Amino acid sequence: MSPNAAAEAKPTRRAWLSWLLGTSLGAVALSILYPLVRYVLPPPSAESQTGRVLAGRRSELPPGSGKTFRFGAKPGIVVATPGGEIRAFSAVCTHLACTVQYRKDLQHIWCACHDGHYSLEGVPIAGPPPRPLERYDVAVKGDEIWVSRQQG
Amino acid sequence: MRSARSAWRFLDDRLRLEPVVAFLREKEVPRHRLTWAYFFGGLSLFFLAVQVTTGILLLLYYRPTPEAAYESVEFVMTRVEFGWLVRSVHAWSANLMVLSVVVHMSSVYLMRSYGRPRDLTWWTGMLLLAATLGFGFSGYLLPWNTLAFFATRVGTDMVGKVPLVGGSLLRVLRGGEDVSGATLTRFFGLHAAVLPLLAFVLLGLHLLLVQRHNVHVPPSLREEARRRPGIPFLPDFTLRELVVWLIGLALLAALAAFRPWELGARADPFASAPAGIQPEWYFLFVFQTLKLLPARILGVEGELLGLAAFGAAAVLWFLAPVLDRASRRGEPSRTATVVGLAVLLYAAAMTLYAALAGRRS
Known part of the structure; x- marks a missing residue:
C-alpha cells in the first residue's frame, strides 16, 4: 500500500464508523419515536354498530316538539312537525359540531352556539351552517319511534 | 453550520452561557479504580427521564377512580x-x-463522599431517595389491582402505629378510615403532581451542588487519581455516560418485551387477601423484619418497636455527615465503613430472605 492510499483509507474508515454510529443512533431514535406516535394515536373507539335505535315515544312528542337521543356515539334529534309528522336527523350541527335543538317559538331546528337555523327538512335557512343535517329514516311502531341510518 | 453559530450567539447574548461552557470544558472527572461508581447518579437521572416521559404518556389514558382505574x-x-x-x-x-x-447511595456512603461541603448534596440526595420510594409506593396502587390494594392497606396501616398522631396521619394518607377511592385520588395526586414537583426542585439543587463541588475522591484513591489523568467531562465522560444510558435503555427494552408487567386481578375491597402477598422488593427488608419480630418485646408491641428502629436508623443514616466527624476533615473512618456495610448487608440479606420465603409460599 502506498503512503498515499493509506492516507486515503484513514478518513474512509472514519467515515464508515461515523456512518455506522449515525445510523444506529437514528435507528434507536426511530425505534423510540415510532411506538410513541402509535401510542399517542387513540385506538378506534368501539363504534356501536347502531342499526336501529329507539329514539323516543310518540306520546312524549306532541306536534311541534322535538327531543335529542343517543344514536351510537353521537346525538340525534327527533322532531314532530306541527303537522304531526315525525322526522329524525343527526343533531350534530354541520357548522362546528354543536348539538342542535328544536325551537318551539321558531318552529324549526336551531343551533345555540352560532345561531344557525335549519328548516324542519334539516336544510340550513339562516346563520353559518354550510350543509343540511344528515337525515335518518323513521319507523313508527305503535307508540315507539325507531330511527335508522338512511339506506344507500 | 453558520445558522448553528448564529443560534448559539443569540442564546449566549441573552443567557450568558459562555462561562458555563468554559466551566464544563475545564471540568474533569477523576480517574481511579472506582470511577465506575460515578455513573450511577447519571443512570438514575436517565431512568427518571424515562419515568417522566412514560408517565406523561400513561396520563393520556389513565383514569384515577376505583371504577375506571x-x-x-x-x-x-x-x-x-x-x-x-x-x-x-x-x-x-x-x-x-x-x-x-x-x-448510587451505597457507593456514595461507602466512599464516604458525604463530608462537608458535600453534606448538603447528601441531604438532597437522601430526600430524593425518599421521593423515589414515595413514587414507588404511590404508583403501586394506581392500577387498582388486588396486590396493590392490600400492599397499600398494609403499608399505610404502619403509619397508623405512630404514637399520638398515627390515627390522623393514617386518615390524611388514606383520605378516610380505609383504603378506598379517596386513597386512589390522593395517591394519584401525590404520584403525578406533588412528588414530581418536589423531586424536580431537589434534583435541580442536587445537580447544581454536584457541579459546584465535583465528585469526591476517597482518601485511599487520591494517590491513584493524582497519578492518572482525569477524564474530561466534555465530551469524554458525557459520551461514556451516554453509553451507560444506552445499556440502561437496552435492558429496559428487553425486560419490557420479554417480561411485560402483569396487571393482576381487579381489586375487591371486600375479598380476602390472597396468599403470598408482598410489597415491592425495595420494601421487603422492612416487611420481613416486622414479620420476624415477636408480637411483644419487653411489654411493647413488637411491630411498633421495629418501626421505631427503622425510623431511627433512617434518621441516623440521614445524619451521617454530622455523626461521622472524620468525613468533614476528609479523613477515613473505620467505624462509619463498618456500620454502613453492616446496614447494607442486613438490608440485602433480609431482602433475599423475604424473596426466597415468598417464592416458597
Whole structure:
C-alpha cells in the first residue's frame, strides 16, 4: 500500500464508523419515536354498530316538539312537525359540531352556539351552517319511534 | 453550520452561557479504580427521564377512580398500540431506578463522599431517595389491582402505629378510615403532581451542588487519581455516560418485551387477601423484619418497636455527615465503613430472605 492510499483509507474508515454510529443512533431514535406516535394515536373507539335505535315515544312528542337521543356515539334529534309528522336527523350541527335543538317559538331546528337555523327538512335557512343535517329514516311502531341510518 | 453559530450567539447574548461552557470544558472527572461508581447518579437521572416521559404518556389514558382505574390500565395494555410497552417500561424503569438510586447511595456512603461541603448534596440526595420510594409506593396502587390494594392497606396501616398522631396521619394518607377511592385520588395526586414537583426542585439543587463541588475522591484513591489523568467531562465522560444510558435503555427494552408487567386481578375491597402477598422488593427488608419480630418485646408491641428502629436508623443514616466527624476533615473512618456495610448487608440479606420465603409460599 502506498503512503498515499493509506492516507486515503484513514478518513474512509472514519467515515464508515461515523456512518455506522449515525445510523444506529437514528435507528434507536426511530425505534423510540415510532411506538410513541402509535401510542399517542387513540385506538378506534368501539363504534356501536347502531342499526336501529329507539329514539323516543310518540306520546312524549306532541306536534311541534322535538327531543335529542343517543344514536351510537353521537346525538340525534327527533322532531314532530306541527303537522304531526315525525322526522329524525343527526343533531350534530354541520357548522362546528354543536348539538342542535328544536325551537318551539321558531318552529324549526336551531343551533345555540352560532345561531344557525335549519328548516324542519334539516336544510340550513339562516346563520353559518354550510350543509343540511344528515337525515335518518323513521319507523313508527305503535307508540315507539325507531330511527335508522338512511339506506344507500 | 453558520445558522448553528448564529443560534448559539443569540442564546449566549441573552443567557450568558459562555462561562458555563468554559466551566464544563475545564471540568474533569477523576480517574481511579472506582470511577465506575460515578455513573450511577447519571443512570438514575436517565431512568427518571424515562419515568417522566412514560408517565406523561400513561396520563393520556389513565383514569384515577376505583371504577375506571383498573379498566383504563387494561385498556392501555390490550387496546392501545404499544400500550403494553409504555406501561411495562414505566413499571420496569421504576424498579431499575430504585436499584440504581440504591447503588448510587451505597457507593456514595461507602466512599464516604458525604463530608462537608458535600453534606448538603447528601441531604438532597437522601430526600430524593425518599421521593423515589414515595413514587414507588404511590404508583403501586394506581392500577387498582388486588396486590396493590392490600400492599397499600398494609403499608399505610404502619403509619397508623405512630404514637399520638398515627390515627390522623393514617386518615390524611388514606383520605378516610380505609383504603378506598379517596386513597386512589390522593395517591394519584401525590404520584403525578406533588412528588414530581418536589423531586424536580431537589434534583435541580442536587445537580447544581454536584457541579459546584465535583465528585469526591476517597482518601485511599487520591494517590491513584493524582497519578492518572482525569477524564474530561466534555465530551469524554458525557459520551461514556451516554453509553451507560444506552445499556440502561437496552435492558429496559428487553425486560419490557420479554417480561411485560402483569396487571393482576381487579381489586375487591371486600375479598380476602390472597396468599403470598408482598410489597415491592425495595420494601421487603422492612416487611420481613416486622414479620420476624415477636408480637411483644419487653411489654411493647413488637411491630411498633421495629418501626421505631427503622425510623431511627433512617434518621441516623440521614445524619451521617454530622455523626461521622472524620468525613468533614476528609479523613477515613473505620467505624462509619463498618456500620454502613453492616446496614447494607442486613438490608440485602433480609431482602433475599423475604424473596426466597415468598417464592416458597
